[in-house]
Amino acid sequence: MEISAELDRWGHTDLFAEIERLASAIPEERVWQWPRPPLGETELGQRMAGFDDAQWRVLGLWAQHRLTRLRTEHFAEEVASRVARRKLAWTTDEVDLLWRLCLARARRTENAVLRRLTLPLKATASLPHDVHERYVEQAEKARKAMRDDEWTARAEMARRLDDFLAEHGRRIDPISAVRALLGEHDRFAAKLLAEFGPALAAPEVFPLLRHWNSATAARPGRAWLATAQRLLTPEAVVLVREILQRLSAHREGRVTRRHDDREWTVTVFLHERTAVPLRGLIWTCRLIDEPWVAPLLGDCAVTCGTGVGGSGPNCRDERLANAAVGVLAHRGCLEAVPHLARVQAKVRKKTVLAGVARALDAVAEAAGLSPDRLLDRTVPTFGLGPDGVREERIGDCLVRLRADTQALDFVNAKGKTVKTAPAAIRTDPALTELKATLKDLRQLLPAERFRLERALIEERIWRWREATEFFLDHPVTGLYARTLIWRILQGPAGIPVRTGDGWELTDPAGRRIQPDPNTPLHLWHPIDETPEAVRAWRDHLLDAGVRQPYKQAFREVYLLTPAEERTGVYSNRFAGHTLRYGQAKALLNQRGWSGPSIGHWDYAFGSDHGTAVKDLSGYRVHWDMSVSADPEADGWGTASFCASGRIRFYRPGQNDTDHYGHARDGMPLTEVPPQVLSEALRDADLAVGVTSIGLDAHMVAGHEDYWRSHGFGELTETARTRRDALARLLPRLSVAGRAELTDRFLRVRGDLRTYKIHLGSGNILMEPNDAYLCIVPGPGRSKGQVFLPFEEDGGMLSIILSKALLLADDTAITDPTITRQIGS
Structure with missing residues (x-):
């Protein structure tokens, strides 16, 4: 595009020609070199340092012009960016020219306009506000010339252009202005537009929405918060709450992407264009x-x-x-x-x-x-009484919020307890508040269970008065704390029992002790006890019907073995297993491990090997993993299966890698605290027991020997603990006369066949020829509920019991996928 007439009229022709000469003298390789040498080292860069306001504007016009005609776009963009960072007194004639150059067709590729927007937008912003509408038409043309895809939407200039259009287009179409700011690149943005479009476009909220759209920094500055405070209105506060409620309930989904004639789907939680204003909305909560x-x-x-x-x-x-x-x-x-x-x-x-x-x-x-x-x-009580119940009368109905059942009970006007709210109170705000409280309670309880198990692992110590005030007497945490075994430091242990004078500790023999308020105590761990004491506690829990929030009395203990004494600085106890990688990674993450990330994408840089890491009581644990899957089947991406390797331990403060990033030798296992060793190996045993392909006959191809050795072989410590629990539970079951425990199996006698359920994997063999029986756990397969002395969340013990109850009455089975196997 020719601009010589304008330059001549403004008297800038000579300077423009000088800039062109200096830029042309820069070697071509400098333009494409990466990283590029500093612009200040060039003659043009040195000359720029002494430019005045008018000369900087001419430099900007030159950069904008060069972006329309030459291959050296990267260099021109760098200069334009330098100009845009300066506060210059642009004239309307110059801004007009910048926009014309932006929209010029010479060499305009699909997104060339996007690269030319920096100066027009910055120069327009420097003009008086009432002049801005003069450039709306040009801005709309620029937007139409750009691609409408997720990558373009992420660009800073696209966001600024949309903000400019939203500001000036709102008077014509408010909803389109909101759409310009949010886009529709994910399901949540579409939901915001559908549910809150008019509210967001309202004069009381729209200026704040535009401000939210500027939340691109890592944290809000004082100026940003001051502006938000000025723009915040009561209407906006209501919207903040409603939108955040939707966000907390939002989940990722499949979104279709298109480019040219290609179409594909991806899993998306939030697009960046949606996340930016949501971050601003969250920051605004500092002011509410x-x-x-x-x-x-x-x-x-x-x-x-x-x-x-x-x-x-x-x-x-x-x-x-x-x-x-x-x-x-x-x-x-x-x-x-x-x-x-x-x-x-x-x-x-x-x-x-x-x-x-x-x-x-x-x-x-x-x-x-x-x-x-x-x-x-600081654990909230939610208004619950000491018994874990909160009562409120709403109309003629008495509503009880119960912590133990995590539910609301309703007593109607006739005094009858019902499970659903009477119609007369269903829309009452008091009931809505109780339901919200119940939701908060349900979310808190797993966190409290996690906190109490972490306290066991980390051997936290309290004074007795602290334990009673913050745990035993607490209506929420007390649900769990009252079922746990507490031990006086270097003294006796017991389960809390309430008395007229407070709390006492009672052991399996019925002996009671009331500690002094300042007596130190901690949560009991079986690694510190004799086998006889552990057996006594396990029998006591079953006899008393006490269900613990996690395995404490039935907790597996892993002591150092002779093989580990020989290996010295690493354990191979759980090496050589083939695990479902995604499931193993998720389970370990839940147990506090980070990583590993392994796959087929870059073998040269070790993508096929990784390490799961956990910090435990000040020590660091490493568990090696490696890819064990077909790269073609995995699409050369994340591994579907992994092989487990060595486990190593490192002292507090010890570097676990050398300066090349390679793993160092671990500390001698004989020096690892027994509880740290035991808890780390327990996690590994759990991961193998849940995610091993030895649990699934469908995974046999290529792993037949491993499937048989793991699915029917010797029991791990977890499986031995499971056997111990079953030995205590069997006499209490309706199938006690049809079931017996062997060293590795629960043997169940049905009317059609006899079945052996492996205590480690849950796999089933049918006598007399040890034919494999596949039963997939699912709804309707259980024949009844069995009391377990610890919460398992659908773990292997529950699965084994469910299968035993089903197979003991095998003539009543109607599922053809099972009956065909039994009859074959």
């Missing part, structure tokens, strides 16, 4: 002092901070998770602590967890407590 803010931010942090499917070491959206944690941290009050603790229990991403740890440390320091003791003191 309402009781719903902290719980809702906790919900959003958990949703965004966990991985696809709700688990894994990565985040659905790390930016939003960090934003929510940052606002909770800024509040710096005790009300935020339980919500931060919930994030700590659910999220595995280290960067998010580091933010949570900093926030808890800051609040704890302000309160003069350690983070753990701060958490003890």
